[in-house]
Amino acid sequence: MMKGTYITDITQIPYFQSMPESEQETLLKVTERFPFRASEHYLSLIDWNNPNDPIKRIIFPDPGELNASGSPDPSEEKNYTVQHGLQHKYPQTALLLLSDVCGGICRFCFRKRLFMDCERQTVRDYAPALGYVRDHPEVTDVLLSGGDPFILATSRLRQVIREIREIDHVGIIRIGTKMLAYNPYRITEDPDLIELIREASGGEKKIYIMAHFNHPNEISSESVRAIGMLQQAGAIIVNQTPVIEGVNNNPAVMADLFKKLSFMGVSPYYVFQCRPTIGNYIYSVPVEESFWTLQKAFQRCSGLAKRARFIMSHSTGKIEVVGMNNHNIFMRYHQAADPEDYEKFMISCSNPQARWFDDYEPFTPGTGPIREWLFECDPAAYSGTATY
Structure with a gap:
């Protein structure tokens, strides 16, 4: 097995070759629409004899992806694009x-439009983008994302990071990556990358690695080694994951993930509601099920392992679900595109079928600055949305 080998043709996988021809044809239709990509390392973590293997669920196509529901850009990222990329x-x-490009393509990727036939949205010439950052002193954090930045050559990463570090008002550079799971050899076998992280993580400014472990089985021994090398180089590593049906929508699994990460000094950061991206319905679970999965997982963890917030990355901002009772769900803005939304607190009737913020009852704005979106539902008398 070649450590750095990537497979983009599903017909090369023995498991696919063993499937009935009719099932093969269906999966080829899936990959025509949503491409397949995986590393040899990641495929080696799959127990192909287990029909419910979570790693297989993350990376291997499913016929249910052909469900036509969903949006190519559910968070409307296009509306916030200020320079190309x-x-x-x-x-x-x-x-x-x-x-x-990524080290693998998650079947539930919310940015899968980048891998489909569409106009390129990533940058090759990043000079205009960095010029924008220089001109906006309110920007203190720059998140490098994609795709996966670690798929790029270290020399190119060095060039980008060096130029960002020269912008005085930028204190944090974040690198969003799933390479610690998909191909940790990218880190462990590249001393130049480790040196780059060390150079950029000294003094008062740090590199943050936004890791993406969805299940404890992704944390291989080589992943542990890669994490340690990055930490020793000065990087701060945190983790984010969506709640995925058949992968981690189980309190015991989620708690195990949180504990393993926290034991290594990796802080659970965000737990996301799976975005309603095209092809993603079969991977999503209802919002309230996600919330209770997280709460029950927290009961099994120490404080350091349960620092994650449950977030919906909505077009209007990061909406945090902060609580529920028998009849209501309580939400607030953790981040907001419109600064006035920070003061809004939302109460809606429970909807066990809701899979996204927009599935809840429409909110009718009131008058007060803090209570503008404050609503409550009396299940005995409710016939619409009450405004306070």
Whole structure:
């Protein structure tokens, strides 16, 4: 097995070759629409004899992806694109799409439009984007994303990071990556990358690695080694994951993930509601099921392992689900595209079928600055949305 080998043709996988021809034809239709890509390392983690293997669920196509529901851009990232490849949705943070290639393609990817037949949205010439950041002193964080920035050559990453470090008002550079799971050899076998992280993580400014472990089985021994090398180089590593049906929508699994990460000094950061991207319905679970999965997982964890927030990355901002009772769900803005939304607190009737913020009852704005979106539902008398 070649450590750095990637497979983009599903017909090369022995498991696919063993499937009935009719099932093969269906999966080929899936990959015509939503491409397949995986590393040899990641495929080696799959127990192909287990029909419910979570790693297989993450990377291997499913006929249900042909469900036509969903949006190519559910968070409306296009509305916040200020330069080619640069998004500026929240005042403090700019997001730079450096690559449209990953070490693998998650079947539930919310940015899968980058891998489909569409106009390129990532940057090759990032000078205009960095010029924008220089001109906006409110930007203190630059998130390098894609695709996966670690798919790029270290020399190119060095060039980008060096130029960002020269912008005085940028204190944090974040690198969003799933390479620690998909191909940790990218880190462990590239001393130049480790040196780059060390150079950029000294003094008062740090590199943050936004890891993407969805299930404990993704944390291989080589992943542990890669994490340690990055930490020793000065990087701060946090983890984010969506709640995925058949992968981690189980409190015991989620708790195990949180504990393993926290034991290694990797802080659970965000747990996301799976976005309603085209082809993603079969991977999503209802919002309220996601919330309770997280709460029950927290009961099994120490404080350091349960620092994650449950978030919906809505077009209007990061909406945090903060609580529920028998009849209501409570939400607030953790981040907001419109600064006035920070003061809004939302209460809606419970909807066990809701899979996204927009599935809840429409909110009718009131008058007060903080209580503008404050609503409550009396299940005995409710006949619409009450405004306070």
